[in-house]
Amino acid sequence: MVSAANRARNPARSSVWLEDKAARPASSRKAEQPEGLDRDRIVATAVRLLDAEGLPKLSMRRIATELNVTAMSLYWYVDTKDDILELAVDAVFGELPLTDPDDGQDWRVHLRRLAADYREVLVRHPWVSTILNTYLNIGPHSIAFAEAVQKIIRTTGLPVSVRTGATAAVFQFAYGFGTMEGNFSRRCAASGLTVDEYYEEAMEAFTENPRTSEQIDELKDVIGAHAGRTVAQVWDADFAFALDLMIAGIEAMVTRYATES
Structure with a gap:
């Protein structure tokens, strides 16, 4: 495993992609490791939890609970939560529908x-x-x-x-x-609230507040341009x-x- 201290000393060399952390093959899975658990599933679960609950609530224990496995099971595939976050960021970049810039389009x-x-x-x-x-x-x-x-x-x-x-x-x-x-x-x-409901409530609060109503008046032309x-x-x-x-x-x-x- 890569210690937190080592990561702090060598931040430019600390990456799940640079260190020898290739996902362990299923053939090397120990008998006590849960069936069907792999790095891709762990990362996909982390992304889903991050989307739903945000970064502060993510933990190895929370991911394990969602997967119905023990937290220690995750360490067969990753060393730290940082590994999962780094892998999760790359997984999200995989959602970008990249096209070939040489396809003839401008x-x-x-x-x-x-x-x-x-x-x-x-x-x-x-x-x-x-x-x-x-x-x-x-x-x-x-x-x-x-x-x-x-x-x-x-x-x-x-x-x-x-x-x-x-x-x-x-x-x-x-x-x-x-x-x-x-x-x-x-x-x-x-x-x-929906985004539009939140905006309407905020605008109403700003308009009614003496300290901000004057600024709102100065933006009437901008606000009017977006009406509807x-x-x-x-x-x-x-x-x-x-x-x-x-x-x-x-x-x-x-x-x-x-x-x-």
């Missing part, structure tokens, strides 16, 4: 689609953004996502020196947007427009570098 189509899919994954699994940068994220699905992003950015025509900046602009934006949207949705669900639309529709429209702005920026920079060369 890079703008691919970039919009992948950024939107990334946002949706973060909204669907709000806990992911909380721990995403805790791990190296070098699992097979995470690497496939990173490679797809780089292939798309490469076809934009941007010089190599600025491609990471373009990647950051698009996907850190999608990360932030998806994180905020996911957290808000979770807050609404915890209150027992659901919160989800507003989010979708804002995300699409912001993405268009970044794509336009990439196009402008491609032209600028082409002119300067």
